[in-house]
Amino acid sequence: xxxxxESLPLTIVAGIVLTVIMIIATEAIYDSQISAPERAVSDMxxxx
Amino acid sequence: xxxxLFLIRYLHxxxxxxxxxxxxxxxxxxxxxxxxxxDEQKPxxxxxxxxxxxxxxxxxxxxxVLFGLALAWRNGYLVxxxxxxxxxxxxxxxxxxxxxxxxxxxxxxxxxxxxxxxEAAADAKPASARKAMLFSRTNTMLSIPMLASxxxxxxPII
Numbered sequence: 001x002x003x004x005x006e007s008l009p010l011t012i013v014a015g016i017v018l019t020v021i022m023i024i025a026t027e028a029i030y031d032s033q034i035s036a037p038e039r040a041v042s043d044m045x046x047x048x
Numbered sequence: 049x050x051x052x053l054f055l056i057r058y059l060h061x062x063x064x065x066x067x068x069x070x071x072x073x074x075x076x077x078x079x080x081x082x083x084x085x086x087d088e089q090k091p092x093x094x095x096x097x098x099x100x101x102x103x104x105x106x107x108x109x110x111x112x113v114l115f116g117l118a119l120a121w122r123n124g125y126l127v128x129x130x131x132x133x134x135x136x137x138x139x140x141x142x143x144x145x146x147x148x149x150x151x152x153x154x155x156x157x158x159x160x161x162x163x164x165x166x167e168a169a170a171d172a173k174p175a176s177a178r179k180a181m182l183f184s185r186t187n188t189m190l191s192i193p194m195l196a197s198x199x200x201x202x203x204p205i206i
Contacts, residue, residue, distance in 0.1 A: 015191070018193045019193040019196045022193045022196065
């Protein structure tokens with residue numbers, strides 16, 4: 001980790017990777033919170 | 049109520065711009081430039097510019113968190129966000145809290161030693177400077193997802 005943080009470009013790349021992981025985690029949390037009927041409505045709306 | 053929320057958000061954003069602006073100044077400008085500065089000119093950075101920048105840096109971090117928490121509380125989502133029931137803003141809040149902790153309890157104490165603001169053994173200075181730099185870089189890394197989270201709370205990406 002120290003090697004990454006010593007390099008500014010690698011620090012930025014690590015920040016972008018963390019952002020992608022955060023977006024995936026956010027989506028997973030939202031998915032786990034939504035109920036089956038809500039998911040059906042959401043899917044239907046997305047397909048319209 | 050609307051005016052109060054506007055003011056709290058406005059102060060949160062202004063403080064945040066100063067905090068992250070100075071964080072990026074340290075990491076994108078000052079740290080990479082130090083090796084290129086002649087030794088006789090280095091005190092201008094170490095004795096004048098850096099202490100002044102660090103003053104605004106740590107207090108803007110404090111007020112960003114203060115106004116951010118006040119905003120979440122007045123909007124009624126403070127606990128839900130911190131429990132990640134609202135992950136869009138929740139991740140950003142946690143990253144901001146970790147970053148502010150780093151500023152006050154790691155970067156600032158080590159910078160005080162590195163810059164000679166407090167008395168310390170001569171051999172402690174390089175170690176403190178390195179630790180402060182690595183945690184400053186950690187905050188730079190965390191600022192990227194933190195800002196994505198803050199923006200996505202207003203403009204959802206998923």
